[in-house]
Amino acid sequence: MAPLKSLEREYPIIDSEFQNFCASHGIFSVEDFLINDLYELAALAEQQPTLERLKEGITQVLGIIDNQHQPWLNGMDLLEDALRNKHFLSTGFEGGTEASKVMVAFINLDGNAVHYRFERLSNRDHDWTERQLVGPFVLTFGVRLDLLLQGGFRAGQLTELVGPSSSGKTQCTDEVFAETQFCLQTAANVAVKHMGRVVYLDTGNSFSPQRIAHFMELISDLHFKQAKHKILQKAMSNIVCHSVFDIFAMFDVLCQLECDLRSQMDRRDYLVQLLIVDSVSSLITPVLGGSGSQGINTWMYVTGFRKLDFVTGICHIASLLKKYMGTGRALMISAGFLLKKLAHEHNLAVVVTNHTVGGEGGASKPALGESWKSVPHVRLLVSRNRGSSSCSVSILKHPSMASGKATEFVISEF
Amino acid sequence: MEISRLPISASHRGKLISAGYTCLSSLSSVSSSDLARGAQNAWDMLHEEESLMRITTSCADLDNILGGGINCKEVTEIGGVPDTEGSFMVERALQIAEACVEDMSEYSRFLRNDIQACQVRIQPKDILENIYYFRICSYTEQIALINYLEKFISEHKDVKLVIVDSITFHFRQDFDDMALRTRVLGGISLKLMKLAKEFSLAVVLLNQVTTKYIEGSFQLTLALGDSWSHSCTNRVILYWNGNERYAYIDKSPSLRSASAPYSVTSRGIRNSAPSYKRIKMMMGPLQRNGVIFIDDYEQ
Numbered sequence: 001m002a003p004l005k006s007l008e009r010e011y012p013i014i015d016s017e018f019q020n021f022c023a024s025h026g027i028f029s030v031e032d033f034l035i036n037d038l039y040e041l042a043a044l045a046e047q048q049p050t051l052e053r054l055k056e057g058i059t060q061v062l063g064i065i066d067n068q069h070q071p072w073l074n075g076m077d078l079l080e081d082a083l084r085n086k087h088f089l090s091t092g093f094e095g096g097t098e099a100s101k102v103m104v105a106f107i108n109l110d111g112n113a114v115h116y117r118f119e120r121l122s123n124r125d126h127d128w129t130e131r132q133l134v135g136p137f138v139l140t141f142g143v144r145l146d147l148l149l150q151g152g153f154r155a156g157q158l159t160e161l162v163g164p165s166s167s168g169k170t171q172c173t174d175e176v177f178a179e180t181q182f183c184l185q186t187a188a189n190v191a192v193k194h195m196g197r198v199v200y201l202d203t204g205n206s207f208s209p210q211r212i213a214h215f216m217e218l219i220s221d222l223h224f225k226q227a228k229h230k231i232l233q234k235a236m237s238n239i240v241c242h243s244v245f246d247i248f249a250m251f252d253v254l255c256q257l258e259c260d261l262r263s264q265m266d267r268r269d270y271l272v273q274l275l276i277v278d279s280v281s282s283l284i285t286p287v288l289g290g291s292g293s294q295g296i297n298t299w300m301y302v303t304g305f306r307k308l309d310f311v312t313g314i315c316h317i318a319s320l321l322k323k324y325m326g327t328g329r330a331l332m333i334s335a336g337f338l339l340k341k342l343a344h345e346h347n348l349a350v351v352v353t354n355h356t357v358g359g360e361g362g363a364s365k366p367a368l369g370e371s372w373k374s375v376p377h378v379r380l381l382v383s384r385n386r387g388s389s390s391c392s393v394s395i396l397k398h399p400s401m402a403s404g405k406a407t408e409f410v411i412s413e414f
Numbered sequence: 415m416e417i418s419r420l421p422i423s424a425s426h427r428g429k430l431i432s433a434g435y436t437c438l439s440s441l442s443s444v445s446s447s448d449l450a451r452g453a454q455n456a457w458d459m460l461h462e463e464e465s466l467m468r469i470t471t472s473c474a475d476l477d478n479i480l481g482g483g484i485n486c487k488e489v490t491e492i493g494g495v496p497d498t499e500g501s502f503m504v505e506r507a508l509q510i511a512e513a514c515v516e517d518m519s520e521y522s523r524f525l526r527n528d529i530q531a532c533q534v535r536i537q538p539k540d541i542l543e544n545i546y547y548f549r550i551c552s553y554t555e556q557i558a559l560i561n562y563l564e565k566f567i568s569e570h571k572d573v574k575l576v577i578v579d580s581i582t583f584h585f586r587q588d589f590d591d592m593a594l595r596t597r598v599l600g601g602i603s604l605k606l607m608k609l610a611k612e613f614s615l616a617v618v619l620l621n622q623v624t625t626k627y628i629e630g631s632f633q634l635t636l637a638l639g640d641s642w643s644h645s646c647t648n649r650v651i652l653y654w655n656g657n658e659r660y661a662y663i664d665k666s667p668s669l670r671s672a673s674a675p676y677s678v679t680s681r682g683i684r685n686s687a688p689s690y691k692r693i694k695m696m697m698g699p700l701q702r703n704g705v706i707f708i709d710d711y712e713q
Contacts, residue, residue, distance in 0.1 A: 163644075180667050191456075205488050205607050205647045208668035209460035236457035245608040251419045253453075285600035285641055327424065334419055355644040367641060 003029045004061075011060050017050060018057040033061055085347045088151030089194060089274060091186045145393060145409040149378075150400070153186065153349040155273070158340050160376035162366040162396065164356045164383050178384035178391050179353040180206045183276045186351065188215035191235040196273030198239045199257060201250060203282045207241045247283045247331055254338050261346045272348055279353040280335070281367045287328035288368065329371055336375035352376070366396070373397075469575060469616050472517070473683045475674040476661055485648070486574065486616045489606050491581075493621030493636040494652025494661075507545065511538035513681030546573070553584035557598065560605050567613050576609070580620040582637045596641050603645035619646060658686055 004022060007014050007030075025041065027033050038058065045054040073081070146152045153159050163179035184207070187198045191212075200207055216235055217228070244250045261272060277283075343350045354372075359365035366372075366379070373379075379396035394406035418427065454462075468483030477483050484490055515538055546566075550556050567573050581602075589595050610617045624637045636643065636651065643649070649665040655675075662673040677686040 164640075184667070203604065203607065204645070205611055206667035207456075207459070209456045209463055211668050212456050213460055233457055236460060237455045239456035240453045241456060241459060242453045243608075243611050245604045245611075248419065248421045279644065281641075282600060282604065282645060286597050286604065288597070330418060334416075355640060357640050364640065 004033075007061075007064065011064070013053065013057050013060050015053075015057075018054060021045070021048065021054055030061060030065065034065065038062075082156070086154055086156040087347075088146075088149075088154055089186070089190050089196075089349045090146045090152035091149070091182075091189060145407055148393070148395070148405060148407045149380075153274070153351060154378075155347045155349045156344050157377040157399075158336070158343055158350045158352065158375065159378040159380065160366075161351065161353045161380050161382045162356060163353060164364055164381075178382050180278055181211070181384075182382055182391075183278050183351060183353065184208065184211045185215050187239055187274065187276060188212045188235075189219055190274045191238045192216050192219045192231070194273055195235075196238065196271055198274045198276065199272055200239060200241045201244050201253060201275075201277045202241055203244055203277075203279055205243065206278065209236070212236065212239065244283065247287060247335065250277070250280075250283055250335065251338070254342065258342060258346075261342075272346070275339070275342065275348050275350045277339070277350070277352040279355065281354045284328070284332045284335070284368060284372075287331055332368065332372060333375065336372065340375070340377075466614070467574075471676075471683055472514070473674075473676045473685050475685050476676050476683070479661070479663055479669070479672040479674045480650075481669050484575075484616045484618060486614050487610050488647040489603070489610055489617040489619065489645075490648040490650065491619045491621055491636070491646040492650045492652065492661075493623060495623055495654065504542070507542060508538060509680060510682045511541040514538075514541065517681075544572075546570070550584070553589070553598070556581075556584055557602065560602055563609060564605075564612075567609065567615070571613075573613070574615050576606075576615060576617045578606075578617075578619045580622060582622045586622070586637060596639070599638060599642055600645065603642070607647075 004014060004019050004027070005016075008016075008019070022028070022033070025036070025044065027036055027041075042055065042058060045051055045058070048054055161179045161182055183200070187200055190196050190198050213232060213236065216232055242253050244253060257272070257275070339350045339352065342348055355367050356364040357367045366381075376397070378398050381394045381396055382391060383393075384391040390408050392406055392408050395401060395403050397403055420427070467486055468481070469486070470477055470483040471480070548559055550559055563576065581599075585595055585599065606617050606619070609615065622637045624635060636649070643665075646665075647667065648663065648669070651662045651664050653660055653662065658675050659677060660673050660675050663669055663671050675686040676683050678684075
């Protein structure tokens with residue numbers, strides 16, 4: 001954090017007298033403040049004539065520090081936050097066989113008993129949404145995509161979609177690029193059904209408004225053309241697309257987003273619900289690899305100098321990461337951290353896409369390596385069967401389900 | 415914004431952090447920027463897309479599956495057999511330009527057959543004058559040129575199409591460091607995407623084929639690996655089916671996968687003739703260079 005004198009402008013209580021007092025005990029910045037024994041400092045302050053002001057100054061600095069990070073939470077607070085704020089965003093995919101039985105678990109808030117109940121759930125989406133608002137967990141073994149994901153993408157979690165590439169031969173039934181379609185469909189669904197804002201970071205010029213409009217028309221089954229047009233306009237204005245072509249631009253956009261969300265926390269009508277980064281691997285690949293600084297230098301040679309943008313941001317010490325990993329990997333972990341922080345603090349569902357690379361024995365594995373493996377909460381392998389419009393998704397990693405579960409769904413035709 | 419996320423050199427970063435500055439807000443006054451800066455919402459983009467130009471390939475079937483032609487603001491990768499590089503021949507370009515002028519006058523006559531036909535004033539040499547040709551001999555030159563392109567295009571605002579033939583040549587032979595190759599290619603593709611978006615032009619990259627061992631058999635695939643295959647917006651693969659040439663859309667965010675036949679004639683790429691009428695076609699040595707015409711002849 002800043003040296004103490006830079007705080008003077010905003011907090012006049014931290015005047016030169018306070019700074020001199022701190023300097024006489026070796027405290028020049030807020031970090032030094034934290035390292036020192038505060039009781040001892042307060043005791044020393046009592047010996048000074050301007051005791052009150054000094055004590056106020058100490059309290060002020062502690063207050064600033066508290067504002068910079070999340071308050072301490074216990075298990076009950078976390079559970080309440082999870083039930084109240086961390087909704088599921090359904091992806092809107094139909095198809096596959098219907099679920100006949102769904103197991104519903106209700107958690108008593110006294111924390112002791114967990115009751116299970118078997119229920120037949122109707123297949124309409126409305127019933128599904130109602131269950132979410134009440135807040136219970138829903139465990140399923142159905143095969144629709146939302147059922148597979150226990151309701152859809154969860155707010156507060158970072159979901160990664162890994163998509164394999166095609167082999168190029170046209171006759172065989174190979175898997176093809178499906179992640180972008182998945183993202184577009186989910187964006188359309190959130191904008192229409194949940195009436196939420198969507199922020200889409202596009203790195204490959206693959207954001208297609210026509211596809212979004214197409215998906216939205218399928219979702220909102222209105223008969224009157226007038227109303228449909230109006231709803232389409234309102235929903236599409238809620239999807240904002242940023243084109244980012246390097247990782248620093250992405251950091252820019254994310255920092256601005258955080259700023260905006262913080263200042264708009266009370267306004268419910270412009271709540272961002274979904275953040276999509278398509279694809280995060282193309283931003284990270286140019287900076288990853290090489291020994292230490294070599295990775296970032298090669299990339300900077302390719303892209304040239306960028307202007308710095310001054311925005312408010314979080315305070316987080318990443319210099320340690322840089323020392324022990326390469327600069328590129330530090331950027332990657334930093335990006336993952338920022339995305340997860342955004343997800344948790346502002347109740348967003350964050351979806352990123354990745355590609356695959358060849359692994360041992362010809363099997364393909366997700367790109368970005370071992371360090372990235374632990375960053376997303378949920379990892380899904382999405383692929384489309386060539387020649388048909390059905391896609392399959394399987395779970396590579398999930399916090400509450402075994403990996404390997406798979407299901408099929410259908411992306412609607414063009 | 416933290417210091418660690420800024421694009422500055424490691425030594426500057428170290429100095430800033432050791433001085434106690436880990437966050438940019440401690441260096442300057444705090445200002446919060448508008449979220450909408452540089453962003454567009456989907457509704458505006460939808461209307462903008464309807465007015466976007468597409469570049470025709472002069473083969474109607476191919477245009478149909480491409481949705482009207484090669485899209486501006488996107489990077490399209492075309493690959494297939496046979497591959498020929500370094501074979502841009504001016505005579506062939508002239509041949510195609512002449513054919514283009516003839517086609518245009520015929521087309522305008524077709525459109526305005528009830529009004530007095532206007533003369534198509536453009537000459538083949540005007541078309542050739544609008545083709546800027548760069549020859550690159552190593553991968554560092556390739557990187558340097560792509561960096562230079564931004565400046566070049568802002569000076570020559572009428573450029574609407576950039577063709578790279580081919581993007582793989584300097585990266586296949588004698589390139590030992592695969593990790594470096596992936597990094598450099600990733601950087602190049604991002605730079606080209608940015609050019610396409612910023613200047614509303616179409617970027618076409620040509621690629622070679624290679625074989626890949628998948629599930630017990632060797633299959634033809636485009637070169638440069640899996641990471642590269644995700645780097646472009648659209649992918650078109652050219653292949654032979656018996657005696658006919660076909661183009662297949664492999665990857666696209668807004669087009670469905672489809673295949674269309676085409677043929678190479680002395681006038682360029684055209685629809686393929688039905689087999690019972692097929693006469694001997696002249697194959698130019700550099701068929702792919704003739705696929706796309708550059709800008710401005712629609713004035």
